[in-house]
Amino acid sequence: xxxxxxxxxxxxxxxxxxxxxxxxxxxxxxxxxxxxxxxxxxxxxxxxxxxxxxxxxxxxxxxxxxxxxxxxxxxxxxxxxxxxxxxxxxxxxxxxxxxxxxxxxxxxxxxxxxxx
Amino acid sequence: xxxxxxxxxxxxxxxxxxxxxxxxxxxxxxxxxxxxxxxxxxxxxxxxxxxxxxxxxxxxxxxxxxxxxxxxxxxxxxxxxxxxxxxxxxxxxxxxxxxxxxxxxxxxxx
Numbered sequence: 001x002x003x004x005x006x007x008x009x010x011x012x013x014x015x016x017x018x019x020x021x022x023x024x025x026x027x028x029x030x031x032x033x034x035x036x037x038x039x040x041x042x043x044x045x046x047x048x049x050x051x052x053x054x055x056x057x058x059x060x061x062x063x064x065x066x067x068x069x070x071x072x073x074x075x076x077x078x079x080x081x082x083x084x085x086x087x088x089x090x091x092x093x094x095x096x097x098x099x100x101x102x103x104x105x106x107x108x109x110x111x112x113x114x115x116x
Numbered sequence: 117x118x119x120x121x122x123x124x125x126x127x128x129x130x131x132x133x134x135x136x137x138x139x140x141x142x143x144x145x146x147x148x149x150x151x152x153x154x155x156x157x158x159x160x161x162x163x164x165x166x167x168x169x170x171x172x173x174x175x176x177x178x179x180x181x182x183x184x185x186x187x188x189x190x191x192x193x194x195x196x197x198x199x200x201x202x203x204x205x206x207x208x209x210x211x212x213x214x215x216x217x218x219x220x221x222x223x224x225x226x
Contacts (some may be wrong), residue, residue, distance in 0.1 A: 035215070037162075044119070044220035045154070045162065045205050050213075059214050062117050095161060101209055102152035102167035109161060 002026040002105045004096050009110030012086055022079040022096030022107055030054070030074040033100040036081045038092035039109075048094070049081065064090075086114045120145060120206055120218035127224040133194040136221045138206030139187060144216055146187035150209040153182055153191045157202045165204075166191060193223070201225045 008020040022034070036048040049070035050059045058070050069082040079096050091114045097103035121139040128134040138145065138153075145151055151169045154162035164173050166182035169189065179194045189208070193200055206218035 037217075044203075045156075045207075045217040047207070047215040047217055050215065057213075059212075061214060097162075101150040102164060102207070103154075103162075104164050104167075104173060106161040106163075 002098065004098065004105055004107035006094060006096055006107045006110035009094065009112045011113045011115060013116055014086060014088060014114055016086055017082070017084045018086065018112060020081040020083065020094055020096075020110060020112070022081075024077045024079065024096075024098070027098070029072075029077040032098050034070075034072065034079045035097045035099070035103055036070060036079075037095045037097055037103075037106075038090075038112075039095070040089070040092040043092075046092070050100070051079070083112070086112075088114050090114050117210070117214060117216055120208060120216055122204075122206060122218040122221045124219070125222045125224065127226055128193075128196045129226045130196055130198065132196050133192060134196060134223065136191045136193075136204055136206075136223070138189040138191070138208075138218045140189075140208055140216070141187055143211040144208040145184065145189050145206075147211060148209050149184070151182070151184060151189040152207045153180075153189075154205045154207065155200075155202045156205065162205065196225055198225050 003025045051070045067085045071080045093109040095109045098105040153166040156162045170182045
């Protein structure tokens with residue numbers, strides 16, 4: 001069955017970096033585009049980034065552009081989100097999700113807390 | 117990349133029908149048939165309920181239906197049940213190949 005397992009979250013100080021990972025299994029990872037979506041505590045969903053199946057095309061939300069980078073390693077069936085220059089407002093649960101125009105499978109999320 | 121506009125809350129009695137609207141612009145909802153809807157229960161990951169405006173994934177109850185007119189998409193839940201009480205979010209692709217979610221709607225079953 002399809003599984004997406006995020007890891008790498010934790011508590012980090014403002015201005016520092018963190019890399020999230022999303023391990024995929026149960027499907028042919030290299031044939032699907034993938035998203036990162038986040039949800040601040042008590043708030044709604046916010047789209048963060050999208051990467052094409054072959055990794056060539058990447059898109060980021062304006063709120064993270066220049067600070068976050070989405071990437072993937074199809075040989076390891078893993079999606080990444082490199083987060084630099086973290087801000088207090090980046091505190092959220094980060095989900096990886098399968099698919100392009102819609103996401104049919106989601107991970108359980110990993111919590112990132114930016115705090116001094 | 118402004119969030120799509122949804123009502124903050126919608127409520128209904130068991131068995132009734134409710135409709136949640138999702139209003140965007142011609143650069144997102146109105147420009148593409150790539151509107152999807154997600155259900156989220158507290159502490160859980162979102163679940164896909166409708167994709168490409170009106171298609172239902174396998175396993176999703178046929179009580180859920182979607183439509184679109186102009187810049188506004190809608191999700192209708194018929195025969196409302198207690199288990200439908202959750203937050204609902206719409207999503208659309210945009211003219212810049214990014215994506216945007218709606219502000220979210222809390223559905224309460226009275």
